[in-house]
Amino acid sequence: MLKDLFSKKKKYASIPSEQAKQDVPEGLMKKCSKCYKIYYRKELNKNLNVCPSCDYHHQLTAWERIDSLFDEGTFQEWDHGLLSTNPLEFPDYEAKLEKDRKKTGLNEGVVTGKGSIDGQEAAFAVMDSSFRMGSMGSVIGEKIARAVEKAKDESLPFIIFTASGGARMQEGVLSLMQMAKTSVAIKRFSESGGLMISVMTHPTTGGVSASFASIGDYNFAEPGALIGFAGRRIIEQTTREKLPDDFQTAEFLFKHGQLDQVVHRHDMKQLFVKLLQMHQKGGASS
Template sequence: MLKDLFVKSKKKKYATIPSDAAKQDVPEGIMTKCPNCKKIMYTKELQKNLKVCLHCDFHHKMNAFERLDSFFDEGTFEELDADLISENPLDFPDYIEKLEKDREKTNINEAVVTGAGKVDGFEAVTAIMDSRFRMGSMGSVVGEKITRAIEEADRRNCPFIIFTASGGARMQEGVLSLMQMAKTSVALKRFSDNGGLFISIMTHPTTGGVSASFASLGDYNFAEPGALIGFAGRRIIEQTIREDLPEDFQTAEFLLKHGQLDDVISRLDLKEKISNILEIHQWDGELTW
């Protein structure tokens, strides 16, 4: 069904909202303005096109639930560890209150949703980061949930697929947050030693400690078009090396050109391409990565 949607979305002609109509009062949420090409389109049409701009292919941000619906076979996803929540180990001021506000706003308990489902019939365990929750920052619970998901994939003898979107380590948890880089990386090494297949899909933005750890350790490292991927910020790097950086620096396309990614894949083609990879790693019904 999703494959048909992808085909139709490329061929169907969508109407552009006239500029004078855009100025009229309309109920909030009916139309969306693309931040890249500045054109206005009906929100429902944008959502049907997996939130890829109908005019310039700009990839709008997706939340965890939208990714689940677009990527996994309908009715197959089972969430794991949904009840894990962060505490305040450093007694950081107002941290708990901010977490509670994000839970109410996003309807998730942390910046990552983990679970198991099927992609075109192939079983996989996943972790999907959501930048709406504390900018997708990596705290103790995020690291723990990702580690548990990796270990679950190992138990099931199935692939692990992650969608990253993060501002980096969570400052309110200090060194406990930074420790998640090592914990998740060790879990992935054990998974790899046992023959596990890890596919990393980096979305906008993937930065800081996340980009420097599990996001970059995939057997396949992919990214969505235009995604910002990097460790330190552009301004900090320019001040440090005292040089101007290229305009496309730290974009998915820049990283692909310099050999840090295996491919940049449109969201409209992603499920089909990942499904093909999962099929390649099958032999007589047995997993063989």
């Protein structure tokens, strides 16, 4: 009897782990990047990709972000057909762009448009880091600048969510020029009396953090977001100083006055509703 019991244990223990993995359909489960707990992907999606255990904010795609904020059926996309070219004839650049288009369903790393948030219309731009790591190329800069200009022409507030690894090296100085182009468009928008709300998500780095991401009337960030220009290692090597453990996190920037607030994803829509109501032309004063 005792022998049979141990033999059964041995039998179950000998089942290959690869076979166990095959029994779970691909994409059904997702492991939290911070606490490593495993959840059904549908469960996480319902929670806006926020871990129920440790509150870690996993990334959202551009359209998941749009669906979480805008009233159903109200979002109208702008400039969908704008496509990047290969002005510097960088090897394999066009093939990599096409691969990302197929993988993400996006033409570029930003979606722009307008829609209604609890009945209040706003222009919108959201970057998606799954497309070329959210790197800023000439089309991203052009789409954002156009969205800001349309917001000015239609007297709409402008909301942007940033997520980027920095400038796109395959486009060289043309990529860096987008910092100036977008900043000038936002300056004109601001001078016309427009309201801009910027939300930095993980990660927002390089030229994006040094330009349009940081010049909103309100500058917010999601919890734990990495925000900065140069990388931690470069800064430590340059300054020859050890940086704090939380350096370049949203919480660190808020503590040092570089953000207005760190906002949980579940509270984001309600915050926008309050701000849009407060700044609504001709609306009731708060």
